[in-house]
Amino acid sequence: MLGPTFSVWLGVIGTLAVYSFLLKENPVWRFVEHVYIGFAAAHAISMGYTNVRNLAWTPVTTKSAYYLVIPCILGIMLYARFSKSYRWISRYPMAFLVGAGNGMILKGIIQAQFVSQVKATMVPIAFDQGFWVALGNLIIVLGTCAVLFYFHFSSQEKHPLEKHLRTVGRWVMMLAFGATFGNAVMGEMTLLIGRLQFLYGDWLKLIK
């Protein structure tokens, strides 16, 4: 029986093989990369199979929900894209998927990603609620307007105010990109820390 020690060793070998890429690309790293992709694909197929069984096969065979045969046929039609002669067949389920997907998204997007977001920028710039709150609101309003103006391409910056507003917009975006970069560094470092915690803790038992 393969115990937890075996799985730890498997993890250790995989981790060290992947980190060997930092020195140089090598066959061991490539092998582990392919194994990982293979596992992920196998798992996706297994999950897909479970979904088809639970949501289509079982209801059709035990509850006579024959209408579920229609999406199954549409799903099978998608595979026609692998044949040059019958590729056109896959366009029908694809068209259905795109149409249904867009319809589904449009249903909620106006409220969730337009009205609510616009409302969140309509904030009062009144100093009676505290200096810092008002300053924060002022930055939100000015920043939003400046960035929106940066993407207004139909004027030619004849007035100096337009140029300055665009510059402010660019700076606001730079600050946002800087924050994103800082968070990206934190994310990447976390991956390294996670692996080191595994190596020092689960494997070498150096972390209590």
Add this chain to the structure above:
Amino acid sequence: MSAWNRMLSLDRRIVYLVLFVLVSFPLLSPIGIPLSISPETKAVYDHVEKLAPGSVVVVSFDYGPSSYAEQHPQAVAIVRHLMKRPGVKIICVAFWEQGPILAEELLTSIDTMGKKYGEDFVNLGYVAGGETAMSAFAGDIHKTFPVDYRKNPISSLPMMKDIKTAKDISFLFTIAAGSPGIPEFARQIQGPYKVPFAGGLVAISVPITMPYVQSGQMLGLMAGLRGAAEYEQLLGIKGKATLGMDAISLSHLVVLAFILIANVAYFATRKGRGK
């Protein structure tokens, strides 16, 4: 070659080595750098604290092994807190195919504080379709997940008897690494059903997700490993996230130092090149 030129052509493996050593040091010998708690994390904690007995919480595991280090501590922290809350029912779902394994690993490895599978918490597993699946889940949970991850018919689980749609959900928490994630939940569940909503995110997604917090669509969020560490602190536990925070702080200093060195070297050598 001048010292600055040597800096600019520094072998990247030296950078890796410096990072490796400096990140290893606080992991093996923690320093205990103080950590402040952000209002976004505190808001999630406070909301869970206020959940009344009988509340139904959906925890969606929308991440995979690639962000395990960053997001699993978030999942552990929130589920541990929910397990502590008396009478709170927990439904684990996933709209990412690797989510159910991670949910199952968590549910079988933590102290459930007397809560029982099927009566107080369930793992419904994964359903394909992304946003469409979320919409279907919100409209009819039983039809979308006829069988749970442990192959029990959902109708046989006592706690699921009265939980049918998103209207029965008191709080939705997603641990989201990408798409489907926050915008999809906002469009299909939070907006239409007005379900209180929060999430745990990979750090890089935080700046683009903050507008959802500012607009009130999300009541709070956990930002990367730091968010998980903050939550652990609120729970009074020292988990993997807390242990990793010293290393995070030191690694940021290393990156900052290398950025400064590279820029100073660049400007110093540019002057020479201009001549």
